[in-house]
Amino acid sequence: DSGVTQTPKHLITATGQRVTLRCSPRSGDLSVYWYQQSLDQGLQFLIQYYNGEERAKGNILERFSAQQFPDLHSELNLSSLELGDSALYFCASSANRQGPDTGELFFGEGSRLTVL
Amino acid sequence: KNEVEQSPQNLTAQEGEFITINCSYSVGISALHWLQQHPGGGIVSLFMLSSGKKKHGRLIATINIQEKHSSLHITASHPRDSAVYICAVKEYGNKLVFGAGTILRVKS
Numbered sequence: 021d022s023g024v025t026q027t028p029k030h031l032i033t034a035t036g037q038r039v040t041l042r043c044s045p046r047s048g049d050l051s052v053y054w055y056q057q058s059l060d061q062g063l064q065f066l067i068q069y070y071n072g073e074e075r076a077k078g079n080i081l082e083r084f085s086a087q088q089f090p091d092l093h094s095e096l097n098l099s100s101l102e103l104g105d106s107a108l109y110f111c112a113s114s115a116n117r118q119g120p121d122t123g124e125l126f127f128g129e130g131s132r133l134t135v136l
Numbered sequence: 137k138n139e140v141e142q143s144p145q146n147l148t149a150q151e152g153e154f155i156t157i158n159c160s161y162s163v164g165i166s167a168l169h170w171l172q173q174h175p176g177g178g179i180v181s182l183f184m185l186s187s188g189k190k191k192h193g194r195l196i197a198t199i200n201i202q203e204k205h206s207s208l209h210i211t212a213s214h215p216r217d218s219a220v221y222i223c224a225v226k227e228y229g230n231k232l233v234f235g236a237g238t239i240l241r242v243k244s
Contacts, residue, residue, distance in 0.1 A: 022180070053232070063222065063234040078231050108177055125169060127179040 023047065026111050026128035034136055038099040041131045045092055045113030051075070051123065052094040053114075054086055057130075058107040069094055101135045108132050139163050142223050142235035149242050155210040157238045159223030162204065170197050170208050171222040173237070179222075182208070213242045 023046035033039055045052050054066040056079075065078035069088035080086075083101075088094040098105060108130045114123030141160045149155050159168070170182040183190050183197040185206065190197050194213075199206040210217055223235040 055232075062236050063224070065232045065234075076231055110179060112179075124184045125171075125181045127171075127181065129178050132177070 022126040022128065024111060024113050024126050024128035026131050028131055029129065030132050032134045032136060033101060035101055035103060037101050039133065041096040041109050043094045043111030043128060046126055049113035049115050050092065051114045052088055053112045054096050055110040056107045057110060103135050106133055106135045139233050140223055140225055140235040142238050144238060146239045149213050151214060151242055151244045153213050155213050155240065157208045157221050159206045159235055160204060161225045163227055165225040166228055167226040168199055168206050169224040171224060173220040173222060215242045215244050218242050
């Protein structure tokens, strides 16, 4: 058990809909990262938050947004869903006590999104 | 050309064999991660390296910054080591770029 909790584990929805994925980092971890894993593109970095602020941005679509709340949990919002958004979405956290760019990653179990 | 290249893509080994998975990258990095993903999908971080060598149990990871290359070694392989092994490099600016993964199957 990594200590990172993601909900829901599975989600099935229709095209055009909006979903929210939730991530609770390990206790005390300041950084939260979101990744997408699809069959055709492998793992891709989406976005990082550090202590409530956006820290780094990767290949995140404009239809997607994220935020980190004062209690450090994070949510990834996916809107106007398309078939191609079907993927595993992972959250990871790290302690980063020496700064936002350091620290081993601890992954959640992932949220499997299926868009029909 | 991908920024992170792993080889081999697929590897089948007999139980007890010594296994090496290679990772080459083309950009400047601040750290390199080796990750393990089991068929159920969960990802476990095995190592984070910025120089030299690290060992944990039967796993050894090395990195050569000058040559932009890292290797993951598994000694005395076991069927429970069967998984996908993923190399990921942390670019300056904190973006993590992943390799395509190496699918390892260890037969008993």
